[in-house]
Amino acid sequence: MLTHPIPTRDLLEATPPRYLARGRIANADVRLVECGGHLWVVKDFSVCPVWVRHTVGRWFIRRELKALQRLQGIPGIAENPLRLDAFALAYLFIEGRALNEFPKGQPSADFFLALESAVKAMxxxxxxxxxxxxxxxILVDASQQPFLIDFQSHVPLPRWFPPLARSLENIDLSGVYKAWGKSLPGTLDESRQHLLDSVNAWRKWWVLKGYLGMGRLAGRRRRR
Ligand SMILES: Nc1ncnc2c1ncn2[C@@H]1O[C@H](COP(=O)(O)OP(=O)(O)O)[C@@H](O)[C@H]1O
Ligand SMILES: [Mg+2]
Incomplete structure (x- = not known):
């Protein structure tokens, strides 16, 4: 566990920015900062408009930090999460690339098995x-190991309602299997393919129902 020195707001302001991702209206700047001989990722909502920064900004930082702290020690989770202030958090950089930057055929099936294990450990x-x-x-590090990032939209699993907890777990696993099928077409076994198909069917139904519902609402408004 690193204690000193750690990134601060002052350091951030004094350092020329190296962006991993640029913020938009409701998205943080994601920056790379060197401190204490380590590279850190800093997610910072202070660049967002005041009303965003003080509402979702604060909320996203708090909840992402909480998830990262709860998941420390699991392989595949960035280490040393800490809060810079109400609008920014930092954690250690993972040397690697996001999964969407890999061409078809990569990474290997072993990567996806490790990714599935990381998701189940989470x-x-x-x-x-x-x-x-x-x-x-989803990041792939230099030794082809998976890392999960961006816990802004996580939810605690409702263990008191097992069917809902299982559905939420399946949404995550469908993400793993969707990426697996995209990278290595035709290599998903029957049970993983079945889980992916059932989540996809449910999503399609849900999206369609959403559109129909909106249509009905729009119709009702027009008739008024
Ligand atoms: N620990 C990390 N190591 C390497 N790259 C990272 C790390 N954290 C974030 N990134 C890069 O920054 C991008 C944006 O980070 P993310 O947390 O997903 O924020 P958001 O999607 O909300 O903008 C990621 O897609 C990835 O390319
Ligand atoms: Mg993201």
């Missing part, structure tokens, strides 16, 4: 990520 600590269908949130 569930065992009581957290569902819910944004793993976005392959920008």
């Amino acid at each position: 569930h065992a600590r009581g957290i569902a990520h819910l944004d793993l269908r976005n392959r920008g949130n």
Whole structure:
């Protein structure tokens, strides 16, 4: 565990920015900062408009930090999460690339097995990520090991309601299997393919129902 020195707001302001991702209205700047001989990722909402920074900004920082702290020690989770201030958090950089930057055929099936284990270990600590269908949130490190990032939209698993907890876990696993099928077409076994298909079917139904619901609402408004 690193204690000193750690990134601070002053250091951030004094350092020329190296961006991993640029913020938009409700998205943080994600920057790379060197401190104490280590590279750190800093997620910073202070660049967002005041009303965003003080609402979702604060909220996202608090909840992402909470998830990272709860998941420490699991292989595949960035280390040393800490809060810079109400609007920014930092954790150690992972040398590697996001999964969406790899061409078809990469990474290997072993990578996806390790990714599945990391996701199951996260569930065992009581957290569902819910944004793993976005392959920008899965990193492949220099030794081809998976890392999960971006816990802004995580939820605690409702253990008191097992069917819902299972559905949330399946949403995460469907993200793993979707990426696996995209990278290595035709290599998913029957049970993983079945889970992916059932989550996809449920999503399709849910999205369609959403559109129909909106249509009905729009119709009702027009008739008024
Ligand atoms: N620990 C890390 N190591 C390497 N790259 C990272 C790390 N954390 C974030 N990144 C890069 O920054 C991008 C944005 O980070 P992320 O936490 O997903 O924020 P958001 O999607 O909310 O902008 C990622 O897709 C990845 O490319
Ligand atoms: Mg992201």
